[in-house]
Amino acid sequence: MNQPSAIGQRLTRVDAIEKVTGRALYAGDLRLPGMLVGRILRSDRPHARIVSIDTSEAERVPGVKAVVTGKDAPDVAYGLVIADQFLLAKDKVRYVGDPVAAVAATDSFAADEALRRIKVTYEDLPAVFDPMEAIKPGAPILHENFKSYGQGLFGGLPSGEGNICGKTEKVVGDPAKAFAEADFVFEDTFTTQIQHQCYMEPHSSVAKVDADGKVTVWTSTQAMFFVRNGLAKIFSLPLTKVKVVPMTLGGGFGAKWFPFTEPVAVLLAQKTGRPVQVVFSRQEEFTSASPRHATSIRIKSGVMKDGTIVAREVSAVVDAGAYLDCGGGIAGGIAGGGCGPYRIPNAKLEAIAVYTNKTFMGAHRAPAQPQICFAIESHTDITARKLGLDPLEFRLKNGLQAGDVGYGGEKLKRSMFPVLLKKAAKEIGWGKKKPPNVGRGIAIGQWPVGGASSGAIVKANDDGTFVVITGAVDMAGTNTGFAQIAAEALGVAAERVSVTTADSDTALHAPGSGGSIVTYNVGKAVREAAEDLLKKIITAGAKKLEAKRRDVGFDGKEVFLKADCEKKIPLAALARTGQLVGQVVTQAPPPQLVLAAQAAEVEVDPETGKVTLLKIAAAQDVGRALNPMAVEGQIQGGVSHGIGMALTEEMVVKDGRVKNPTFTDYHVPTACDHPPIVPIIVENKSAFGPFGAKGIGEPPCVPTAAAIANAVCDAIGVRISDLPVTPEKVLRALRAKHG
């Protein structure tokens, strides 16, 4: 094969120009005949019983075709993990933004007018906003019947008491003894804020219900099969009656797994017999669409004089908001990841998720890990400084080594811990002299890439080109990677392969696009399907050439007789009328631990407290970089997310009300806020991922906030333990320090 390897090529995403020019087709772009606009009335109370809802005035607005309330919605509770919420509130509301009623009208003006005319009579209930208050005896209880709740869409069951809705406790070794025997014990507490995913495209969907009851939903989703199964559950439909068509995804970052717009669109479409489109406003995105959980994390370490960490204790409280969503998983991730990528033989790790009367929180890029990493890596820095040790050396002494079992369960053949940390530190000049008010910080984080079974099909087209078909939504350029994977397996150029994401009816199963699992799992299926196709090409060619399989070769365009290359048959002839199809359904491969080390150089203005980022180096174990440009893009994007968490982003909630539900008041880092971000790709091939690839999307946002906070402390000697690191907090800390 003369074909240069498709793996390692720097390919532009096939959909790049369509997306940046806005020409790609989004769910919000659809206009179906007779389509209505759906709008949701949301609670303006943080906690209240619904006494009555009068929709009569709303129904009279010209153009209004349906007004629905909890009474019209199915009596089926659902939720990501446990069934703690309804499509529209049944009896009470639990946060400002809880859906109460919905309207379908011929245009948005009529729909909005109808919303204004719905009269809801509430009986206010005492509310609780702070999880620390919510776990106190006598606190208002959000879910009185919590223990009776059923399984959610992911199939969990409730565990907890009062407002505690999720709990993880994990003990390793003998932490009490280890703490008792430790030379030093250090303890710190950190808090992290509510951070929004800030995808550009709002949640959007269109639902159409056929006369036979079949529901078709065109939607912006990361996880078509999850949404399909969710809708089937909510509306008590067999899966034959629900079809989810994923449209171009304008960003998701975890917030587009859960069915947000889809159920209400379906309900309204069922009631009206017409297609209904629901597009969230930006305000709804901020008040009602599952941002990153705020946390409070107390962390304690027992350390020996030589700098060996011998014991760890973590006790964390996760603010879940009004519904659990993945809050239990966040508690699990914080406790489970509480030792970070360090070898700590004794540990007691606890985290709880707590209901409060706030918007419910959910999955956001690398759920749980940026929060616990900020705590661990700030604490590690503080500890090193207290011990008088170089933070890099202190880390290297305690980092995971070959043979250790990492978070997620993988026994490491090789530890990337030292390589990554050293490379990142070196890139920002770690240890070198620095100007006044300039500081350097490092941090290392982790993400376990999970295994999931996937299907894939690779077809040879009539002209000898190829098409890859999967059920994975392209969120991060994964389809471009699939083209490379299939091309490599077939020994052809990547441009001869197109990739298509089918819908939930036509696609073989794939896991949702999140958790950095797509390339690792679906990519593996693509590779195996392409290999299956290659076998069939060889078999078909050998048959035509009347030869044995082992006596023929395939050069990407023709099958030829190895002994006589002139005897050959073009692929296009073999592939005619779709004769050649490769297909596979894989078993789930084992999880793979991915580490990401980052180093930040910052300058802090002691007059204003403003932190200016000078440089961020981001070293990451990527397994194998299928498309280095895409990997760099993911790393830079992840760091950008981390910068927002570190410095500028925070959903401010007062008395249950989001005070900054706009992009004017909620500060996503702009181009001006970004320093040069230097991605450092380190390859450490996975034995399971396609051509050695692992997942790359989550890890780069994990250690950023910690690295920046550490650099700030290095620059001006004050430690900010409460994200984000705002100028106000820095100034306050400087004043407290210097009086």
Next chain:
Amino acid sequence: MNQPSAIGQRLTRVDAIEKVTGRALYAGDLRLPGMLVGRILRSDRPHARIVSIDTSEAERVPGVKAVVTGKDAPDVAYGLVIADQFLLAKDKVRYVGDPVAAVAATDSFAADEALRRIKVTYEDLPAVFDPMEAIKPGAPILHENFKSYGQGLFGGLPSGEGNICGKTEKVVGDPAKAFAEADFVFEDTFTTQIQHQCYMEPHSSVAKVDADGKVTVWTSTQAMFFVRNGLAKIFSLPLTKVKVVPMTLGGGFGAKWFPFTEPVAVLLAQKTGRPVQVVFSRQEEFTSASPRHATSIRIKSGVMKDGTIVAREVSAVVDAGAYLDCGGGIAGGIAGGGCGPYRIPNAKLEAIAVYTNKTFMGAHRAPAQPQICFAIESHTDITARKLGLDPLEFRLKNGLQAGDVGYGGEKLKRSMFPVLLKKAAKEIGWGKKKPPNVGRGIAIGQWPVGGASSGAIVKANDDGTFVVITGAVDMAGTNTGFAQIAAEALGVAAERVSVTTADSDTALHAPGSGGSIVTYNVGKAVREAAEDLLKKIITAGAKKLEAKRRDVGFDGKEVFLKADCEKKIPLAALARTGQLVGQVVTQAPPPQLVLAAQAAEVEVDPETGKVTLLKIAAAQDVGRALNPMAVEGQIQGGVSHGIGMALTEEMVVKDGRVKNPTFTDYHVPTACDHPPIVPIIVENKSAFGPFGAKGIGEPPCVPTAAAIANAVCDAIGVRISDLPVTPEKVLRALRAKHG
């Protein structure tokens, strides 16, 4: 298995209500952001050289985004079988309706105004409209460079001379000798008219061209892969760059194979960078969309005194219109089917297709067979009467018998000829006394159902329901049949199976929906894919139950241990996350001959010549009736097509201009024109089709016109040899007879 058989159930089409209420999504329903309206300027000359086209005034119309002519279109000729036409005329126009230029504008008013402002300067050429004139020496030649034309989309090459663009000659036995030795020789000539397909939904498509050049076309098509390959050829694109998404089909009847609206939509989308929608007006449908070929057929038979037909000669001229399309195939079908379903040992069968300056003609339900059947079965009736034989007896004496090789090549294990004819004749009271001016006629026709390779996938859903995925467009309820086939193979109820037609990227290959081949071929693939899935269900269940495959059973919901039914595992558990997928790509099965016999009872008013249909009985070999209601619907619909051909439909073309291009002037039979149509289903299982099914769509329109014409003659003693049988022709014949 307690499950009653899914085969044989009378199921309503799943899309029935959506279609009859107009709620189904058609290509014409789509509205994409920035979408433009595309319109085509058509020649108003039957034959002319294009001297120049001035588009400057058109381009100035506000809202006009592109005006294109032949110069802007690809220099790639194409056509169904040979490459004899261009997207827009390059040098000359050959019929009134030939596309000359096209416009894309923001609305239809601007587009139409722009069309009016395009100035085309023509140099008229002599035109020829009658194929008999067109084959004379010195006739105007439509395609001067005919012999240099390349392959069309189906991959044929030109054969012919002058305006003769297709030719079939077939000789069996020694016809000259047989005619010389025959006791009698009878000869007749028949002509048939241009008949339009009259689908309710016009040709419609929307094209979008992505920044990377990928073309997506949503379209009303019977044959997505054919349109995809056509667009790839016309625009010189690899198949990775063309995706065809078939929308709900509002009727096709053969006219929606060829790319009509799609190429011009793509060209305009390429030029403007915006999506473009092209929907034909009803007038365009009549002037420029491939109706059924008019024919003139001379037929001669040599017959012995005992009524045995010993020799046959057919000489036919097929009016192709301005481009060949499938005209060569029509000549082939008329010559090839020239003996009808009769055992005639000696035959000379010839047919030619001829270019004329008329709209080009194309595939229409059972292409070629209604025409040749009308000739054969009228001639057979005439012959019987001349011999003094009962037309039924005469036919039975000469019909195909077991062991004979039928049209299409099948060696018949059993001949359905006598069964069908007798059943149809009996149903209308053949041989019984009849009132004055009432007549009875019979006819028998044939259709060879072809074999084609197909792919199919059957998935088990997470909840234990199933979905069938194919690349076949549902034109006649075939998807409902697929559900039954898969259900039967799996031993489950049909309502647990949904069926989806994927797009050209995501579907495995299927032949286009036409020629009655879908159920026979794609249905076979569906059955095999379901059987493949069943094997996988058994294997997965056996593994879970730690048993051997032969020791477990599947009752549709659970896999159980045969020896202990309490030990079982639900399908839903085995199918979770898409683990169970059945898939197949079949080899083409052999062709199957289908016969259809019809009997008509009519009353003719001798004062007005008006023919009133009293009853039509339609007996058909269906192989196996998977869904008797669907079969009855196809038979009744086919007869309806035949009634139109017999009595009311005719595209009147004068000097190349269609004089009746509207549903007001072109008479499709209405409800009032239909008698009771009695479908008589005769099962004669195919050894190859799924559960014995054959194709059913084409045969019922084949013998209708002949049966009616024979009944008219039986009623009032005049023979109309020239379709349609209008009151004027009947009156004229009566007057000629009675003076």
